[in-house]
Amino acid sequence: MNTTPDTTPDTAPDTTQHEPLTTTPAPTTWPCLQAQDAPALIDFLVDTVGFLRTAVYEDGGRVVHAQLDWPEGGGVMLGSYDPGTAAETCGKPGTSGAYVVTDRVDDLYHRLREAGVKITGDIEDKPYGSREFGIQDPEGNRWSFGTYRGEPRPGPGR
Numbered sequence: 001m002n003t004t005p006d007t008t009p010d011t012a013p014d015t016t017q018h019e020p021l022t023t024t025p026a027p028t029t030w031p032c033l034q035a036q037d038a039p040a041l042i043d044f045l046v047d048t049v050g051f052l053r054t055a056v057y058e059d060g061g062r063v064v065h066a067q068l069d070w071p072e073g074g075g076v077m078l079g080s081y082d083p084g085t086a087a088e089t090c091g092k093p094g095t096s097g098a099y100v101v102t103d104r105v106d107d108l109y110h111r112l113r114e115a116g117v118k119i120t121g122d123i124e125d126k127p128y129g130s131r132e133f134g135i136q137d138p139e140g141n142r143w144s145f146g147t148y149r150g151e152p153r154p155g156p157g158r
Contacts, residue, residue: 030067030074030075030076030077031076031077031096031097031098032076032077032078032079032090032096033076033077033078033090033091033093033095033096033139033141034078034079034080034081034082034090034091034092034093035063035078035079035080035081035093035139036081036093036139037138037139038062038063038066038078038079038080038081039063040138041078041137041138041139042056042063042066042068042078044137044138045068045076045137046068048112048115048117049108049112049117049135049137049143050070050071050108051068051069051070051071051075051076052068052069052070052071052075053066053068054067054068054069054075055067062079062080062082063078063079063080064079064080065077065079066078066079070100070101070102072101072102072103073101074100074101076098078090081093093139093140093141094139094140094141095140095141096141096142097141097142097143097144098141098142098143098144099143099144099145099146099148100143100144100145100146101145101146101147101148101149102145102146102147103147105123105131105132105133105145105146105147106123106131108145109123109133109145112135117135117136118135118136119133119134119135120134120135120136120142121133121134121144126146126148128148129147129148130146130147130148131146131147132144132145132146132147132148133145133146
C-alpha cells in the first residue's frame with residue numbers, strides 16, 4: 001500500500017477567460033492635489049469636466065483620498081487640504097497643474113466653454129503636433145487638455 005500523500009490537484013487548470021492584456025502600460029504617474037473644498041472639486045471634475053469617480057474615502061467629513069479616472073486613461077488623486085502635510089505631499093490648493101490626453105479635444109473645449117469654465121488658453125494647434133487648450137478649476141489648479149501623447153520611447157541602445 002502506498003502511504004505517500006497524493007499531491008495531484010483535484011481540479012483541472014483554470015481556463016477561465018480573462019480580459020486580454022493591452023500593449024499600453026497602465027498609468028504609473030498620478031498627479032495629486034489638495035483642495036479647500038474637495039467634494040466640490042470632485043463634483044466639478046466629474047460632472048463638468050468628465051472624470052470618473054472611482055473612489056472617494058472620507059473621514060469625519062474630510063476627503064482623505066479620492067481617485068478620479070480619465071475615461072481615456074490615467075487619472076488624478078486628491079484630498080482635503082491638510083496644512084500639516086501639504087508641503088510633504090501635494091502642496092497647497094490651487095498650485096497644481098496637469099496635462100490630460102484626449103482625442104475629443106474640440107468637443108471638450110466647446111462643452112467646458114459653454115459650461116462657463118474659466119478658459120486659460122484657447123484651443124489651438126501647437127507646433128509639436130498637439131491640439132490643446134487650458135482651463136482653471138474652482139481651486140485655481142491649471143489643467144491642459146490636448147491630443148499630445150508624448151514622443152515615442154527610444155529603442156534599445158539609445
